[in-house]
Amino acid sequence: PNGTALPGTPCDDGDPMTYSDTWDANCNCVGVQMQNCQADFTVQQNAPWQITTVNNSTGVPPIDYVWWLPDGSLSNAMNPSYTFTQAGVYGICLTITADSGYCTSVMCDTLVVDSSGMISNNPVWYDCLGNLWGPAMPGTPCDDGDPNTFGDAWTNNCNCVGMGQVDCLGIPGGPNQPGTACTDTIPGGGVIVGIWNANCVCMPNGLTDCLGIPGGPNMPGTPCDDGNPATTNDMWDANCTCAGTSNAPCQADFWVIQAYTTDSMGNTQPIPNELWLWNLSSGGSGTYAYQWDFGDGITSTDPFPTHTYAGNGPYMLCLTIDDGLNCISTHCDTVAI
Template identity: 30%
Template structure:
C-alpha cells in the first residue's frame, strides 16, 4: 500500500494485492502413453511434478510446444523424439528432459505429382513414402475402373476436367501401421478466347474485348508493337488516342490454377477516326473597319466534314456557314472558335484566342508654340497605339521620326505641324495643328516723354516699342535696380548722365537687348559730406566736413532740430554739439543760385 499526501493535506492511497510472491523450485517428472506409436496417433502426456506447480511448458522434440498440464500430441513423421517439461511455481522453474522418449513407427506416406501442360488430362505420380512395404493409389476418379494402382511410379489419364482427391495409402508389415497422404487436385484444360464487338469509332476510341476464356486464373494482354500491355484484368479497356488505322496483333495469355498457359492471337484493323479543325482568317490583322473572310481548312481521317459552328469575337457573329465573313467595326483582338462534325459523328473544336487583330491608332501632340530662330522647340507625343512609328512634318520642309522630337526653325514665320503615326498592323492616323508654331525674333526698343532736367527730380514716362516679345526687363542706369513693367515710369533723383536698357523676351531662349547710352541727363547740385565724433557721450562734439562740384549755399540739418546755414562756397566745415540722447541721420542741403536744391543724407547715423 502506498499513501501520498501533498502540501495541502490531500491524501491518496493505492493498494496492489499479491504484488510479491515467493515460490519454491518444483520437482519435475512426467510419463506418456503410448511411447511407441504410429504416425498421426494421439500420444497422451501425464504431469508427475510437484503438486504446487502453477505453469507448464512442453517441448515435444518435433519443434512444437504445449502449455497445458496433461496435453495430447500427434507426431506427423517417423523417428525418436526427446521430450522436455519445464515446471514453474511463482516464477521458480525446473526443467527435465527424457531423451528418445517417443518413437513414431513407419510408414510415412508421401508422393510427388507432375502435370504435363501439353497433355492436360495426364498426371505422373511417384511415391516417396518412408518405411512402406506396400502402397496403393486412389485417383479419385470414381467413374472409371482404372482408378487404383499399387506402383511406386504411375501415370493416370483423366477423362474430364474437375476437382479430384488423390490418395496414397502406405502399409508396414512389421509395425502394423498404416499411413495415408491426400492431395486435392484440379484437372483443367485452359483455353484463351476473346473477340471485339467494336473495332472503329471516334478518338479517343476505347475497345473492350469480350473474354470467353475458360479455366483462366491470370491474364496477360499485350500488343506486338508495344502500344498496349496489361495484366490481371479479364476485359481491359484499350484506348486509341490518336487517329489512324491500326493493324493490331493483340495477344492474350491465360494461366490456370496449375500454372499451365494458353495463348490466343488476334489480328485485325482498328480504325480510330479523328477530326482536325483548322481555319484561316484573311486578313488576320487590319485597320478599323476591316472585313475578314474566314476559310475552313478542317479535315476528317476517314469521313467528311458535314457541319460547322463558328463563334467569332465571343458572340459578335455565330454562323453555321462553312466559310463566313465578318466586318469588324471596332478595335480589339478577337477570338474565333470553330466546331466541326464529320459524318462519323466525330467532333472537334479549335479556339484561337487572338485570331483577328483590328487596330486604329490615335495621333495627338502638344508642344512649344512661340519661339525664335535660335531656339530648340520641344514636342510631346500624346498618341495611342501598339508598336507605333512616328513621322513629324514641322511645316518647314524637315521631317523627324523621334517619338518626342525637338526642332529648330531657321526662318521666322507661322508653321503648321503634322504628326503621322503607324501601328504594328500598318494602320495610320494623321494629326495636324494648323498655324501652331510662331517663330519670331524679339526686337527690343523704347522711347520716352523726356530725357533731361536741370534740377532733380526728373520723372520719365517710358514707352515700350519692342516687337515679338512678351516679357521685359528695364535697367534705368542709376543703380535703382530693374523692373519688368512693360511701360514703366521712373524718377531720377541723382544728377548725372544715365544709360537706359530694355531686354525684350518671348521666352527664356529668345530675347533682344536695346540700350541708349547717355539717354538721361539730369543737372543739379552734387556733393558729399562726412563727420567725426570723438565720444558718443553727451555732450558730444561732432565735426562735419563737406565739399561740392560748384558754389552752393550749404544748409545743415543735424537731425536734432537744429539747422546751420553757411554762405556760397564749394566746401564747408562745421561743428555741432549734441546734448540729448538721439539716433539721428544728418542731412546736407545744397542750393544753387537758381534755387535748385538737393538733399544729401548721411550714409551713417549718429548715436
C-alpha cells in the first residue's frame, strides 16, 4: 500500500538491451528495445593530397558524428574533407551516437600518403626491415652477418637466421671449423700445419700470438676484450690491437595498427578495441628485451604483441627496450579508442 512503483514510473526490467523502463498499466516492467547502429565510411581522393569522406553510417536518428582526423583534430561534420601536408601513414576514425545516445559505434581506417600525394587505404604492414610494403618478409632471403652460415632467411619473428654452419672451406656442416687443425700451402712449394682462426685463416703453428705467447691462441682475427663495455665483437687486428665495434644508440619505436578481419565478401573490417603493434626499435646491439605497458594495467614482453582494450581511452602506450649493452630506450604514444 502507498508504494511508489505505480504505472508510468521508472523500473528496471533487467534487460541491458532496453532503456526508459517503466511500469505499464498491468504492472509489467517494460523497456524500449535498443536499435543497432553501425559507423561506416569510405574515403575518396579528388586531387593529390586531398580526401573527402562518404558517411554510410546507419542507426536510429538523430545521429551525432565525431571524426578523428589524421592530424588529431576533431570534426562533427557528416562528410568532412581533409588535406594532407606531407607523406606518411595516418589514421582516421568515425564515432557515431544514435538512438538518443543509447547506441555507439566506431570505425577506423589507415591511410598511406606517398611523396606525390597519392593516397591508399590498402591494409598497412611493414616488412622485417621496417619498410612499408617492403620485400623483406618471413621466409625471404637475408644476411645474418655471419660468414659461417648459409641459407639465411627471415623467421616469423623477423629474425635473420642461417640454416647451418659453413666451415672454413665453404662446406655446409663441414669439419673445418675455427679452432680445428688446418693445412696450407707455401708459395713455391711445401705445406704448413696450423689452426683455423675466427676469420677462417689458417694460422701456422709455432708463431707468437698478440700477447707474446709462443703458439698462443691470441692471433689476429681471434676474439679479445678491449675493456670498453660500449663495444662488441672485439677482435685482434693485423697489428695485434684489440679493437671492438661501437654500437649505435638504441631507439625504442613502434607503430599502432587497427586490428582487422576479413568478412565473407573479402572486405576488411576493424576489430573493435583491438590493436596490432609493429615494433620498429633499432640501434644498439640489435638484441633487445621488451617491456610493453598498455596504459590499462596490462604489460607484455612480446616483440610484436596484440592487445585488446576493455573500454574507451585515451591510453598512454609505452615500449621500453634494453639491448643488454647498457642502452635502454623508452617510446610512448597516446592511443584513442
